[in-house]
Amino acid sequence: MGAKTGLLVYSDGEAPGLLRRVGSSEVARTVDVMRRLYPGGEFETCEGGELWDGLYPPKGMAYAASWPGVEIVGDQRVMIDFPSRLAEHLVTASAGRRLVLHAMHSVVDWLAFAVWDDGRLLRSLSLSPDSGIIENIGELLPFERPYWAGEHPVDVIPWPDEDEEPYPLPFHPLELGEAALRALCGFVLEGRPDPDDIDASAIVLHGFRVRDPSRS
Template sequence: MGARTGLLVYADGDVPGLLKRAGEADHRDRTAAMVRRLHPGREITECGGSTLNGGVYPPSGTVYAASWPGVEFIGDQQVMIDFPSRLPGHLVAASAGRRLVLHAMHSVVDWLAFAVWEDGRLVRSLSLSPDSGIMENLGEPLAFELPYWNGDHPVTPWPDDDDEEYPLPFHPLELADDALRALCGFVQLGYPEPDDVDGDTIRLHGFEIRDPD
């Protein structure tokens, strides 16, 4: 299946620091209310949950979520969009007074997209893949990105690629993991560091989302 993510995090401050203090999913009713608020007009039923590490790419039609004081997490394939700046307005509006992080990647096509909003204002959005190129590049690059744009992570072609030049200055999945660690405090592809969030100990509730009949 490879590495895939589709997630949003709403936070009152530094996401990694807040997630480190999270644990078992908070009150189910509180989380369910958040999911309903973010999916207006949809039919929502509870289902089996997951962990933070396992909940970053739920099955289609399923959301993994949790709400703790100061931070809320939502794993949902529907946020895997090529242009993060076009995230539905009600999802952005829900971040008023808070930080909102979107992270999405798909290792089969080497695609990465991430974005950060502060108090509803988009401050950074990037989406790119080798086949589509740079689809969106808004705002100033964040600190963790700079080594990639500065050429410190060149892509070495495979021997059977006839030394064909890679169409991007770095591999999107390498940046994807660094973005996930910097923005959310954990990784999917790389090796966890001692101060990373332990995603296996953080529980999420599960919800099935359907359009009404």
């Protein structure tokens, strides 16, 4: 698995259903979102990309799109070990709406995700095989339960003449990460898509170079 994500999704309800109906995103509408989510930041538009390739932009960049009822932002800045500590203004921007954070990094098999409704944190999870469970807040979401119940164990193939330690988690974080993407956002990056999955290559995000003046 080679997927990496740093994703925020704001939606008026469940994001998958809303994203299935989106068309082209207006630049002006998306710029308004950027101004709200990056207060005091300086940014300029640049070439964007498709959703499947826009969830892990280069540092200093963000990919974003806005439609009626749903907004997406891809930015490495939201890849934090403790999702519950997401910047307050980003959570406040979800007042009256649902907010999903999804972050994973294939190099270290790390996954983090969180869900807020009207600014109230419902669920936050962050874990990796090296660090263990970093954060685990709230009740399990339905798509998680089979993983924690041991229905998706990791097959560890030992090297010849070596004893392999058991995998330190009951599932592979990136496998749960794909399940979280499907359940919370309606698409996957790797693995076999389901017939009703959103085609992430058909959704185009606008590109932005972002600079924080306080770090100039």
